[in-house]
Amino acid sequence: MSLLKGAAARLRSLLGRRDAELRANEEFRFHVDMQTEKNIARGMAPADARRHAFLQFGGVDRHREAIRDTQRPRVLSELAQDARFTARALRQNRAFSLTAVLIVSLGVGATTALFSLANALLFRELPVESPDELYGLQEMRRGASSIGPEGRRIPFSRYEAYREASAGVFTGLAAHTFLTLSVRADEGAVPLQGALTSGNYFSVLGLRPAAGRFFVDDDEPSVVLSHRYWQRQFHGDPAVVGRPVHLDGKTYTVAGVAPRGFDGTVVALAIGLWVPYRAHVATDSIAGASWVGMFGRVSNRAALGSADARLSAIATRIPPEAQETTVERAYLAPMSGVPEGLRAPVGGFIGMLMAAGFLVLLIGAANIAALLLARAVARRREVALRLALGAGRGRLVRQLLTESTVLFLLGGIGGIGLAYIATGLIARISLPGVPVAIDATPDLRVLAFALGIAGLTGIMFGLAPALRAVRLELASSLKDGAFSGGTARMRGRSIFVGAQIAFAMLLLITAGLFVRGLQRGLSLDPGFRADGVTIGTINLEPHGIEEEQGRVLQTELVRRVRSLPGVTAASLASTALLTGSSHSNDVRTVAPDSVSLTSSLNIVDTAYFRTMGIELVAGRGFTSADASGAPLVAVINEALAARLWPGRDPLGMRLRRGQEYEVIGVARNGKYVDLNEEQRPFMFFAADQHYAPAMTLHVRAGGPDARIVESIRGELRAVHPDVALEFPMPLARMIGFSLLPQRLAAGLIGAFGIVGLVLAVAGVYGVMSYQVAQRMREFGIRIALGARGTDVVRLVLRGGVALSIGGAIAGAAMAVAVTRLLTGMLFGLSPLDPLTFGAVGGTLIAVAVMASWVPARRALRVDPTVSLRSE
């Protein structure tokens, strides 16, 4: 009842502030009048009496202000009070506050930067109109050799048939494919990531040009520049619209510029310019490179239900491009900026790094909690007094929590600053062969994440010290002396410190595993010599160069490059090894009991094995005798030989891959696609017998890479001015990039681990110092009773050692539970590698014991007479 009344009064007061003011004025006046009368009755002169009455009443304004305060809803006014209190507290202990904020900033910054990356790569929607209305259109196909959803890409003519037939489902259906274009510039041709698209591409995406207009027809000879490329190449000059550009030997007009922030439909892949498909490719070639993917806008949600059935009907009506292919059905899948199959591994990897960053935050937070605990203990008398005065425990806890939360939120803000810096660095990441553009700038979601984890950790780690502070027995605390420090209190701190050691252990073991895995990966024998080889790709296909002329160009280029000074060998191959790219086919034996399997392959010229230093264990490599028209030949590796003809001599055997080939040589096993692979079957075919328009030049030379690349460019320009040398670089560097995830993980988690270790050691040092300080009197007594200094030191050290070993064991146990997940990234290193576990554990325990050694020495300095007399 009274509660209701109170609430009603509060409500009234909120609504009727004006009334309250009037009422206060009247009451004040009444009071002063009464007092004046009383003063007069006591014999003062009326004027004096009134002045005196005002004096006795005190500052009218102050009282009015105090009344106003009571009218504010209580929670709000208390919150304001807590905030004031906190601000004062933080200012008063600046060193502590700064350190705590810095520690939280580090942890939050690391976690948040990684979250921004995940946000940019995985969560953010495409910057187009209503991205949730966009669906990819895919086909389920049954081909000659394999079955499955391989219809993500189809010939453009098939897309044209779809576009006409599917108007009932889509508001618009677009097609696109990615292609490296050669742009003619003053210094020869320069490669640029482009996209060939249908004319309606931009209208389906619902974009607005930043300058000029978009192309609309499939065969319009105009291009759209990306905002990024426009800025970089033309410094944002609007006059670029209408100017000609030369791509792959054709001339286009710049129609317009895409809006800022739109880099294409695949996250992190920055398209430089968009070209109408039919303007660039007159007739579809069956070679997969020119096939397109389809996506469409479904504005009518109701159409979604029957869409797959209707599209499948269309799909089966359109005749497939090859006799042996049948299209079974078509279906929609929500369009995503992340290629299917990449989401899980990328998410997992970033998630792992994020977890490591969060562990640093937890370790740091444990330090801060320990400090807050120490302060709570130091303040117990004051808290007891306040409790005795009638302050509610809940109110006190809230006040203490406000402080820790504000501390952490400040750290969160610092963390956001660090994350901004880190994402600035992420934006500058460049990878060979892929024009990367990751805009990981923190957005609202990231800010909310940062403040969220900061606030949550603040509450989590502030709660224990706050509860500790108010969990007191009044009488005993008011009388408290030094002896009642309490072992329970120490235990709370020790648990924090033990957890710190455990987390640091987990981080360092993970980092250690990556380092050892990397070492192992780098020392693996790939079966060829990458050192001294420079690579660069030349693609003749988009230039409309036919096989006959293409062969002449390729041969001429290699001949010229071989004669360059410093070059010892040069060769062409369809794929560069260990760059993550591969091409594979089904092969089988021709014998009646035919064995069939899928094998990766490479099409190479006669100089390849010598250039790469690949050892042939039997037979021979390709010669100029293995020309087109001559019997088809193949070189296979030991692994493929063992699979096709186990226990028999493969030389002279015949394998079938479409046509029949004679095996003329066996190459030693190596690594082909990436260093982490299991032994992969591999086969080589002769370039003279298989023309490939896109070949990678492999040049073995002494001398600086940059000069070699320049010389190669010069020769290429002489051979064909419009063809660009795509992504030239030392092969070893390219391979190094394939180790990027491991390097990143080793570097980042290692750095996190070291920060964690430092924080944990500070924790150990702190808790041991505190213990020693608390027990000085006890040590004094022990020494007075005849204990030697070393006994006391041993006593203290025993605690520190137990703490370190306990923490290390807990950390090792956690590591055993989680490092299994890393198996696929460690080049065969066991995720329970005893050397890593042992070395990390040993180091950690040694460092932790050293950290407790310093305070333990302090116990030696105890002077029994002094310590007994103190307090």
Next chain:
Amino acid sequence: MYFLLESRRDPHPWPKMPPNTQADALRGTIDLLVLKTLMTGPQHGWGIGERIQQISSGVLDVNQGSLYPALQRLEHKGVIESEWGVSANNRRARYYRLTPAGHRALGAETESWRRFAAAVETVLSSA
């Protein structure tokens, strides 16, 4: 890490309480005295102040005006209520009186005050 705490000039690393801690103590006292005064019947602000001064024989000669925020606060808590009335000298005055909750609160406050006084006594006698 703990050197951060140890090196402070102030032996108590925790900040001093804000000034209104003292006010807190006083506030508790005033609340108690107001409730006690109103036990005898409704009274206006000036009358309450006079009565407190009388009972305490002038020891608690507080700033008279600070009574009003206290009254307001107690009214918000629902332990007292107020209405306009006519004073002995025939003027309009705001009269305060205890609610049933106020009667109960008086008991509890008295108890807590005695506990506090005892605690302070213990501190003073042990230090």
